[in-house]
Amino acid sequence: MGGKTLQQHAAERAEELPGAEMSHPFGAEWDVYKVRGKVFMLQTATTGTPIVTLKSAPEDARALRSAHPDITPGYHMNKKHWITLHPGGGLDADLIRELVTESYLLVLENSVPKSQWPVDPRTFGQEP
Template sequence: MKHKWIEDYLMTKNSVTRDFKTEWQWHRFLIMDKMFAAICVDKDGRNIITLKSEPSLGLSLRNQYSCIRPGYYMNKSHWNSVDLNGDVPDEVLKEMINQSYQLVLSSLSKSVQKEMLDRQKM
């Protein structure tokens, strides 16, 4: 995988935990038990990261980069999988990670978001 920085970057986000889903062989990155990223090897042997996105942005990115495809084993309009050996620039990948994190974070209740913010300040 050419993007060795990705796992470190994912873990810098507030309140992120990581687990390994044995039955899927996925390294999952979670906010309060809600997944916002997964790293795995797809059925074709490609190292991929799967991230949530706004549907229109996801479609635009798929049209722009051939190595971005609909989410592997995920909802095809809300999730995208990126071949980590493809040509997506690091900055684009960081923006995709940031958006995925924000989308999942915003789906949490306001009280949970406040609790996370309070923990971050400690």
């Protein structure tokens, strides 16, 4: 992953996303990333290992968990709608960026009123 950690890759992508903000509502051990007040990513090392937890469509979450041993059901979250990424070398930087972006777009589209969207989730990232 180019010398960067799982959490560094995830945080860098989250910070690039329009309207994304990081806070510590659960204490300094948890980095919580939100868009318009809705959580789309959490990072912590309270488990003894630095992890990243992201929103995922249920069918995508199942497929990701089957395909990648470093992806498990969401730590302390709804196991159907959230996944947790673990370090271990099985996840490349591109996949991490893609999963962070997908989490952001899912939360935006499903939890934020359309009038507050900083981007249109249906066209974000597409070439004009």
